[in-house]
Amino acid sequence: MLQRAYAGLIAAAVISAFLASCSATPKTGIAHGEELFQNCKPCHGEAGHGNLELRTPAIAGLPDWYIIEQVTKFKGDLRGANPDDMEGHRMRPLARTLYHPGDIENVAAYVSKMPSQWMPPTFTKGDTAAGSVTFNGVCITCHMADGKGNKDLHSPPIAQQSDWYLVAQLNKFHRGWRGYSPEDVYGGQMRAMALTLADSTAMHNVIAYVKTLPH
Amino acid sequence: MLEHYLPRASSFAGDIDQLVWIIAWIVGVWFVVVEVMFFWLMFRFRKKPGVPARYITGKEKHLKNWINIPHNIILVLDVLLIVAAIRVWVLIKQTMPPADHTVKVMAQQWAWTFTDPGPDGKIDTPDDVRTTDEMHVEVNKTYHFVLESMDVAHSFFIPAFRLKQDADPGRAYTGWFKPTKTGTFDISCAEICGIAHGVMGAKLVVETTQEHTAWMQAHAADAATADAGASAPTDSTTAQPASQ
Structure with missing residues (x-):
């Protein structure tokens, strides 16, 4: 009897988790940008103020148009593709991870709203x-x-x-x-x-x- | 069958595949035999009304053979596997055929930089052709590669060549390959190396002699132009603050 109750509980949990994941609405706009920014944090920092040791610049509060331009350049090998550009080599593949339409714009919108320092x-x-x-x-x-x-x-x-x-x-x-x-x-x-x-x-x-x- | 899914584009790719097949067959067949035996024994000696369970010590010879015979077969198969593996290891890792060309491969987070010696055949000279995330080689030529890492552990992986070599900072690894098939193949990093490890890919272009010569000439000219135009200040590019 107890075994059946346990099995029922586990089955209910699995089904609930599956249904919850199906019904989750994808975030858009700045909220989506905030999600995407999680990939930027390891190098640019929680507040987007950069990190000297990793040679990453402060990006918080930069204009969105500039961020869009630069990320697009990284993605298209117009920046960071020179064999000697060690820091560019780090940024370029991460720019490539922004491949869904709107990804670059959304993360740029979020970063541009972060407090500049x-x-x-x-x-x-x-x-x-x-x-x-x-x-x-x-x-x-x-x-x-x-x-x-x-x-x-x-x-x-x-x-x-x-x-x-x-x-x-x-x-x-x-x-x-x-x-x-x-x-x-x-x-x-x-x-x-x-x-x-x-x-x-x-x-x-x-x-x-x-x-x-x-x- | 492996070639159907992943082309064999190097001289030793077939040897690696053969080893993979030997291992897969031996382990696979053995797995099936063991599982069949296991489930047959469970079924054969399942609980039956009126038949009490009893503890089998396994001391009797006919029972002990159920352990001894498979054990000895496994030992023989192990020796077979070791011999096959050592043969491939010696062929690929312990033998360095004379090189037609030598290229330098530098791994870093998260890119590959390739240095082709250029027309003069010597690395670290002005006509070197350096490329990022794109490697050009000539078909049917033996290449030695010198692999280094600039920062953390990486692994230079060319699936079509069946080539995988770790790269650790502070050490230069030497290896070789001989492309046997023209085309464009993937290069990737096979060692977790940071947040963008998954997109640390590059392109390998295996060309005919004519194609490779044309590529070399075009890029060697670019390299010479870039070298002539280099007028960089003396500071390092990363410009360490004086106060740090």
Whole structure:
């Protein structure tokens, strides 16, 4: 008798679980984006503020259009496919996991709504006066005087970003590890701008200035 | 039959398949025999009215043979399996036929980078052709590969070649293969290596000599151009903060 009762209970539990899974409505929009963000957390952190040890940038609060553009580039090998781009190699396959229509838009919508945080400087070197000259002569055209970027020019906000990440990206653009594809029009533009920086010192100077912008 | 589902595209793929078949047949047949015996014995000596259960010690020779004979058969089959496995191991892992080409394979989270030596046949020279997630080789040529990992444990797996080799950071593994069939085949990572392990795939393109030469020339020219244009600053790309 007791055995039959146990068997009945187990059968009821299995059937209930099956019916519950059938009736679960797939999430959409930002709620779906929040689900997808679980795959971003291991590298970009719970709050999306990045991780220096993993060389992952702060993404919380970035504009959704910029996130969509970049994830699409990773997915299409326009970014992260250079054999030397170690960090890009990590991001590229994860971008490929966003294969359902709307996945990229949903996760971008969620990330763009996350609270942004100004990342404090980590470099001790960098001449802000010299960097100011470069910034106001070159970068300002697209990234604007406040470093908040310009959607019409497809330039992202940089004022809040970690300085180590910005210098690393300048290096990548300079070396052709980013902005290498003729199909990546805006990346190509940025590569041309990065090539105006003569050396590593010039990169540190301009990023040191960026970190002085109001936030 | 295996070839029907997964093409054999390397010189030793048939040997691996043969070993798999030997193991599958021996273990499979033995499994069926044991299960038939097991269920037959259960049925034969099932509970019957008026027949009391009794404990069998197994000391009598005719009963002990039920253990001894299968035991000895298993030992003989084990030796057969070991001989077959060692033969394949020596053929593939202990023997390195002279190489026509050597390629470098670098694994990292979560991509494969392949370095072909280019027209000069030497790795780490300006005409090297480096590709990400795409490996081009020439059919009927013997390749040595030098496999390394940049970060964590990976496993270089080419199912069509029946080739699988672990890669651990800090160690260079040398192996070989000889493609025997042209076409495009999968490369994947067969060692859990992080969140994107499942999508750490690459493409293997086995080409004819003419196709491979054309590919090589096109990409060697690209490599030379890229090398000439490299004017990177001295800092590392990851730009370690000075204060860290």
